[in-house]
Amino acid sequence: MLSDVPLDLPVRPVLPALVGALRTAGTAVLVAPPGTGKTTLAPLAVADEVGGRVVIAQPRRVAARAAARRMATLLGERVGGRVGYAVRGERRIGPDTRVEVVTTGLLVRRLHHDPELPGVGAVLLDECHERQLDADLALAFAVEARGALRPDLWLLAMSATPQADRFAALLGGAAGPAPVVRAEAALHPVTRIWTPPPRPVAAPGPGRVDPALLDHVAATVRRALRERDGDVLVFLPGAGEIGAVAGRLADLSGAVAVLPLHGRLPGAAQDAALRPQADRRRVVLATSVAESSLTVPGVRVVVDAGLSRVARTDLARGLGALVTVPVSRAAATQRAGRAGREAPGAVYRCWSEATHARLAPQPEPEIATADLTGFALELAAWGDPDGSGLALPDPPPPAALAVARETLTTLGAVDRDGRITTRGRAVAAAGTHPRLARALLDGARRVGADRAAEVVALLAEETLGGAGDDLTALWRRLRTATDPAATARWRAEVRRLRAALPTTRPGARDLAVAAPAQGTDAAERGPEARDRGTDLPDDLAAGLLVGLAYPERLARARRAGGSAYLMAGGTAAEVAAGSGLAGSAWLAVAVADRSPGAPAARVRLATPVDEATAREAGGPLLRTDREVGWSGDDVVAREVVRLGAIVLVDRPLAAPDPARLAEAVLAGLRRGGLELLTWTPAAIAVRQRLAFCRQALGDDWPDVADPALLDAAPTWLGPELGRARRRADLARIDVAAALRRLLDWRQAARLDELAPERLPVPSGSRVRVDYADPAAPVLAVKLQETFGWRDAPRIADGRVPVLLHLLSPAGRPVAVTADLASFWRTGYPQVRAELRGRYPRHPWPEDPTTAEPTRHATPRRR
Numbered sequence: 001m002l003s004d005v006p007l008d009l010p011v012r013p014v015l016p017a018l019v020g021a022l023r024t025a026g027t028a029v030l031v032a033p034p035g036t037g038k039t040t041l042a043p044l045a046v047a048d049e050v051g052g053r054v055v056i057a058q059p060r061r062v063a064a065r066a067a068a069r070r071m072a073t074l075l076g077e078r079v080g081g082r083v084g085y086a087v088r089g090e091r092r093i094g095p096d097t098r099v100e101v102v103t104t105g106l107l108v109r110r111l112h113h114d115p116e117l118p119g120v121g122a123v124l125l126d127e128c129h130e131r132q133l134d135a136d137l138a139l140a141f142a143v144e145a146r147g148a149l150r151p152d153l154w155l156l157a158m159s160a161t162p163q164a165d166r167f168a169a170l171l172g173g174a175a176g177p178a179p180v181v182r183a184e185a186a187l188h189p190v191t192r193i194w195t196p197p198p199r200p201v202a203a204p205g206p207g208r209v210d211p212a213l214l215d216h217v218a219a220t221v222r223r224a225l226r227e228r229d230g231d232v233l234v235f236l237p238g239a240g241e242i243g244a245v246a247g248r249l250a251d252l253s254g255a256v257a258v259l260p261l262h263g264r265l266p267g268a269a270q271d272a273a274l275r276p277q278a279d280r281r282r283v284v285l286a287t288s289v290a291e292s293s294l295t296v297p298g299v300r301v302v303v304d305a306g307l308s309r310v311a312r313t314d315l316a317r318g319l320g321a322l323v324t325v326p327v328s329r330a331a332a333t334q335r336a337g338r339a340g341r342e343a344p345g346a347v348y349r350c351w352s353e354a355t356h357a358r359l360a361p362q363p364e365p366e367i368a369t370a371d372l373t374g375f376a377l378e379l380a381a382w383g384d385p386d387g388s389g390l391a392l393p394d395p396p397p398p399a400a401l402a403v404a405r406e407t408l409t410t411l412g413a414v415d416r417d418g419r420i421t422t423r424g425r426a427v428a429a430a431g432t433h434p435r436l437a438r439a440l441l442d443g444a445r446r447v448g449a450d451r452a453a454e455v456v457a458l459l460a461e462e463t464l465g466g467a468g469d470d471l472t473a474l475w476r477r478l479r480t481a482t483d484p485a486a487t488a489r490w491r492a493e494v495r496r497l498r499a500a501l502p503t504t505r506p507g508a509r510d511l512a513v514a515a516p517a518q519g520t521d522a523a524e525r526g527p528e529a530r531d532r533g534t535d536l537p538d539d540l541a542a543g544l545l546v547g548l549a550y551p552e553r554l555a556r557a558r559r560a561g562g563s564a565y566l567m568a569g570g571t572a573a574e575v576a577a578g579s580g581l582a583g584s585a586w587l588a589v590a591v592a593d594r595s596p597g598a599p600a601a602r603v604r605l606a607t608p609v610d611e612a613t614a615r616e617a618g619g620p621l622l623r624t625d626r627e628v629g630w631s632g633d634d635v636v637a638r639e640v641v642r643l644g645a646i647v648l649v650d651r652p653l654a655a656p657d658p659a660r661l662a663e664a665v666l667a668g669l670r671r672g673g674l675e676l677l678t679w680t681p682a683a684i685a686v687r688q689r690l691a692f693c694r695q696a697l698g699d700d701w702p703d704v705a706d707p708a709l710l711d712a713a714p715t716w717l718g719p720e721l722g723r724a725r726r727r728a729d730l731a732r733i734d735v736a737a738a739l740r741r742l743l744d745w746r747q748a749a750r751l752d753e754l755a756p757e758r759l760p761v762p763s764g765s766r767v768r769v770d771y772a773d774p775a776a777p778v779l780a781v782k783l784q785e786t787f788g789w790r791d792a793p794r795i796a797d798g799r800v801p802v803l804l805h806l807l808s809p810a811g812r813p814v815a816v817t818a819d820l821a822s823f824w825r826t827g828y829p830q831v832r833a834e835l836r837g838r839y840p841r842h843p844w845p846e847d848p849t850t851a852e853p854t855r856h857a858t859p860r861r862r
Contacts, residue, residue, distance in 0.1 A: 005044060005074045009037025011183040015045040021179035022122070022154045023049065026146070027171040030158045032183035034334050035341035038158050039126055040070050047098045050154055052121025054099045057107040059132045061087040062261070066274055067126075068092070068101040088431070089492035104134035108141060109431060112381055115145040122154035128167055129159040129330075131365035131393065133375050140390035141382060143171060161330055163362070170391040188340040190302075195220050196352040204307055204324035209241050213350070217305050218248035220348050221283055225256065228346055230300025231282040235335050237307040237324050238262070242285040249283060261286040261296070288331070302339040302347040304332060306355075310364065313371045313400065322593075328363040329356065367394055373434050376404035377413055377420070381428045385418030410620060411438045430500045432460050439549035440497055447541035449501055450494075454479075455545045457493040459590055469579055471546065471590055471607040472539045536613075543609030546588035547617025553589035554614045554621075555606075556646050560585070564600070567592075568621050568644025572600035584608035588617065611648070618643050626653055628660035630668030634727045635661060658722075665724040669717075670710050676730045683735035688771035689755040690739065693747075695774035696796040697754065702742035716741045754796050762788040762853035769795075769802060776818075780805040783814060783831070784842055787853040792820040809839045809857065824848055 011032050021028040032038035039056075047054045058064040068085035072078060079085065084093040085101040093100060102110075104125070110117065117123070123142050128135055139157065146153045157167045157178075164180045171178035195216075202210040217234065224232050236242050242260045249258050261273035261284050273284050276298040284296055288308055308331065312323045327335070332349065339345030349356065367375070375396065379387045385405070387396055408414040413424030413434055420428070423441075430437035436456050443452040458475055468474055481487040536544065547554050552569030563582040565573045573592055575581045587606040594601035615622060621644040628637045637656035641649035669676055677683075687704050694701040702708075714721060718741070720733040740748060755777075758766040763785035770778040777795065783806040792801045806815040806823070814831050817823045828848060836844040841858045845851035 003048070004076070005041065007037070007041075007074060009041055010035075011037040011041050014181050014183045015041060018042065018156075018181045019045055019049045021181055022046065022156060025172070025175075025179055026151065026153070027155045027178035028157075029164045029168045029171065029178055029180045030156060030183070031164045031180060032158070032160065034160050034337040036183050038160075038183065039067050040074060042156070042158060043099045043101075043124055044071060044074075046122050046124065046154065046156065050121035052119050053097065054122045054124065055107065055117070055120050056099065056101050056124040056126055057104045057135070057138055058101060058126050059104050059130050059135050061103055063127075064101045064103050065090075068099075071099060071101075089489065089496055104132065104138040107138045108134055108378060111138070111141040111145060112378075112428070115141065116149045117145065117153065120153065122156065124156045124158060126158045127160065128157045129161045129163065131363070131367070133366050133370060133372075136365075136367060136392055136394075137375065137378050139167075139170065140387070140392045143173065143391040144382075144389075147173060160334055161362075166393055170393065173391065188342070188344045190336050190340040190344070191346040192336065193346055193348045194353050194356075195223075195348050195350055196355070197350065204237075204326060209237065209305075209307065209324055211244070213305065214241060214244050214248065217303065217350055218245050220303050220350055221245070221249060222252075224301045224303055224346070224348050225252075225281070225283070228301045230343070230345070231276070231284065231296070231298040232301045232303060233296050233299045233338050234283060234285045234303045234305070235327075236285055236287065236305050237309040238287060238322070241305070241307075242287070245285055252283070255280055257282045259284050296338065297342070299338055299341070300343060300345040302335055302345070304335050304347060304349050306332070306349060306351045308363070311366065311370045313369065326351075326355075326359055328360045330362050332356070332359065365394055367392075367396055372396055372400045372404040373407050376401055376418075377408055377424065377428055377434050380408070380414045380418055380420040380424060385414070408434060411435070413438075426502050429502075430497065432456065432497070435549040436460055439545045440501065442548050443541075443545040444501055446544060447536055449498055451538070451541050452545060453494045453497040453501070454490075455542050456497055456549075457490055459546070459549065460493065461489075469576065469581060469603060469605055471588075471605050472542050473580075474605075475538065475542060539607055540609055540613045542607045543586075543588035543613050544617050546590045546607060547609065547614060550588075550590065551618040551621050552644060553592060554609070554618045554643060554646070555587045555589050555603075556611075556614075557583075557585055565589075565603070566646055567601070568618055568646050570645035573603050574600045575603045575606070579603075581606055581608065586611060586614050588614070614643060615648075626656075628653065628656045629664045630671060633668075633672065635664045635668065635725065637661065637664075658725075661725050662722050665726070665730065666713060666721060668727065669713055669721075669730060674706055674709060676727060677733060677735050678731045679735060683739065685757065685771070686736045686739045688774065689751065689757070690742065692755050692771045692774040692777055692800075693751070693796070696800050701747065704739070704742070712742070756795060759793055759795075759802065761785045763855040764853075765855055776803045778803045778805055780807060780813075782807045782809065782811070782855065783848075784809070785853050785855050786820070787843075787845065787848045787851040790821055790824075790849050792818050808835060809842045 018028060018030055030038055030042060043054050043056045056067070058067060064085050064087050068079050068083050071083040072081065075082060077083065080092040080094045080097070082096055083099045084097040086093060086106055087103050088106065107123070125135065125139055125142070128139060142155055146155050155171055157171055159167065165177070168177040168180050197213060197216040199212065201213040217236070221232060221234055234245065236245060239260070239262050242262060246258050246260060252258060257277055257280055259273040259282055274296060276282070282298065284299070304327070306327050307324050308327045309322050309324050336347035339347050376385070379385055384390050386401065405414060405418055408424065409416065411427065411434055412421060413427045414420055426441060427434050427437040430440055432440070436459055440452050440456045455475060458471070458478065478487050478490045553567050555565035555567040555573055558564045558566055561583045563575045563577070563579070565587060567573050567589065571594065573589065581587060581603065586609045587603065588609045589603050589606040591605035592601040592603050623642055625640045625642065627640055628635070637653040639649070639651050639653050640647055690702055690704045694703060709716070716738050717733060720738065724730060743751065755771065756769060758768050759779055760766050761781050765785055767779055767781045770780065777800065779793070779802040781804065786804070786806065792804050794801045801818045803816065803818050804820060805813050806817070808814045814835065815823055815827055817827070832844045843851060843854060
């Protein structure tokens with residue numbers, strides 16, 4: 001076949017060495033820069049030497065079709081002859097086809113169906129450096145299939161970047177690295193022109209690209225058209241930016257053809273962007289689809305916005321988002337190479353040379369950032385749930401893989417050990433994301449197979465219906481074929497999904513049954529949540545299917561008529577201002593994303609539903625809880641029906657369990673503190689006396705500090721706590737009596753002896769001891785009542801002297817002492833001199849240690 005191609009491309013001289021390496025080792029790596037012809041000539045060379053069909057896998061559909069057309073053109077044939085292709089929804093293969101170009105996803109499907117790949121002599125994995133999930137899987141599965149089943153299968157990895165050692169090691173396995181064949185770059189020189197925006201623009205992120213940057217890109221395109229000859233290829237991050245820049249260049253349409261190129265376009269529109277026009281220049285506005293294997297003929301100039309769009313997954317919330325990031329240096333090099341494939345060219349980079357030096361050297365592999373649910377199902381279907389035994393370029397991140405496996409377990413697709421189930425094989429056979437496959441399988445018997453396939457096809461590629469956030473409206477638009485090209489693509493996917501339903505195959509067992517709703521019974525679902533079958537109107541049918549796929553995104557309005565919602569997964573969400581969805585009581589959200597730091601997710605695509613449909617779709621999240629606990633400042637006992645985080649019913653619990661009530665009261669006490677108890681003077685006094693005993697006598701005595709009392713509350717508050725039902729019951733507890741339960745019988749018997757509540761004084765009075773300071777208990781007594789004492793009394797088995805506060809006849813302190821003998825000698829004479837004249841009716845003897853104590857004054861003379 002290669003001999004039929006007269007075209008001499010830079011890769012051609014190394015093809016004999018490549019074929020020789022494959023013939024010897026069975027595996028090889030071909031490293032060839034963009035534009036050297038590896039995608040078109042290497043498959044033809046291999047086909048000349050190997051028996052059986054050559055399958056070449058491309059990461060993207062548009063590149064697969066273009067590569068097949070390019071090879072067929074070089075052979076002077078139509079696609080479907082010796083060269084054909086197969087992508088999702090489209091197949092052009094004939095009986096004479098020797099080279100078949102497929103997407104990596106389709107190759108993965110074939111390997112699952114029959115890993116021996118009968119009739120295939122060689123598998124070529126193109127652009128493996130792009131590190132898409134399907135590409136990683138195709139490489140890993142092909143390596144294992146060759147090692148275990150097809151040692152005669154030739155396996156070739158082709159890359160445009162020089163990092164070949166990793167792929168050589170993976171392909172060679174235990175036998176040693178596969179041979180690496182390199183083609184020298186014979187591209188034409190490309191002049192680099194740095195054109196940063198004239199003023200700073202907002203950094204890329206999850207939101208839209210700064211319009212000022214798009215203005216600058218459009219201005220740079222105009223500059224390139226003035227300064228350079230040939231067609232212009234413009235790299236932009238996504239279809240939205242392509243449309244925006246096309247609008248800014250609309251006035252060029254007379255002399256210049258402005259053409260979009262991205263993966264969501266119909267095949268005819270993609271082909272149009274790839275065909276040169278003889279009568280006018282082209283400006284092709286492309287996504288990263290044009291970076292590597294895809295050749296855009298006639299291009300002499302590249303304008304690079306310097307941005308790329310990648311998928312990011314919020315594992316905690318289950319939300320995905322497409323995030324705009326700066327391009328890597330490797331990708332920027334590949335983009336620039338587009339300008340030098342056919343002649344000397346130029347690249348206008350819309351950033352500075354200093355910024356370029358700070359770019360990441362390589363793009364981040366998809367496995368590091370994407371949702372791994374489908375990836376995990378592929379691993380389980382292959383028989384290696386964690387991928388540890390496969391030749392994967394990078395292992396899946398453990399957290400992301402765990403979340404993916406949990407999702408698959410919920411769907412019933414894998415068991416607890418990660419092994420695929422019968423239901424999981426039906427999900428995998430649907431050829432779409434496992435969540436959407438679940439909606440297809442379980443929704444078909446509820447809303448009908450046709451409507452299930454129609455909605456799932458739209459969910460699989462929601463932009464088919466055009467702009468707007470109302471899923472049902474987009475569905476109707478596709479049905480009425482307002483955009484014939486989009487409708488044709490949609491109908492092709494509908495047919496594929498319809499055929500994938502197990503019940504459509506004669507003799508197949510019906511697997512379209514819902515995964516069991518764990519912890520859910522008929523009473524929790526409510527009387528409305530019965531199987532209503534195909535009688536559902538379209539909007540509720542669409543909502544049911546969305547809810548089956550994404551039950552955690554069922555959302556209820558926070559207030560009637562508002563635009564703020566709470567999703568069942570617990571994430572706040574908002575619809576855009578002016579959206580027709582605003583005011584709906586319930587939404588089934590198909591697409592939502594949340595910017596870092598944003599308080600709520602933004603709803604991108606949804607449909608209104610009613611509560612009955614939400615209950616039915618979200619069955620696994622529906623549960624009834626009988627809650628008894630402390631809420632706010634009192635015990636709450638209620639029965640709550642929830643759909644995930646959404647409270648559907650909240651009613652008082654008629655007869656709560658007394659034990660749970662006691663637990664709730666205890667929890668409230670520990671949360672609110674001891675202030676919830678009623679601390680009478682008697683209770684305070686007991687607590688202070690216990691604290692004194694611990695201070696004076698040691699740790700055998702109970703700790704009555706707040707933390708200790710709260711920890712020991714079940715012990716000392718035991719009986720009263722067991723009878724408590726609400727906060728008011730705490731306030732009625734006799735705390736003084738309860739505190740004594742902390743004492744053993746010996747301590748209880750001696751408490752009044754060791755820490756007496758009152759002490760007798762010489763006058764005969766019994767004076768209360770103040771234990772507020774456990775280190776120094778205080779006895780406040782009138783000085784005349786202590787006459788006759790030589791020393792201050794001692795307590796705690798004589799270990800601690802009380803601190804005497806000696807009071808004047810008016811009750812004011814005149815001395816504070818724990819050494820009464822010293823006070824009588826030195827302090828009392830001065831006190832006596834100062835006060836005897838002021839209080840003449842009270843005795844002030846010279847020797848108080850022998851005087852008669854008294855608590856009364858001398859009566860007045862009549």
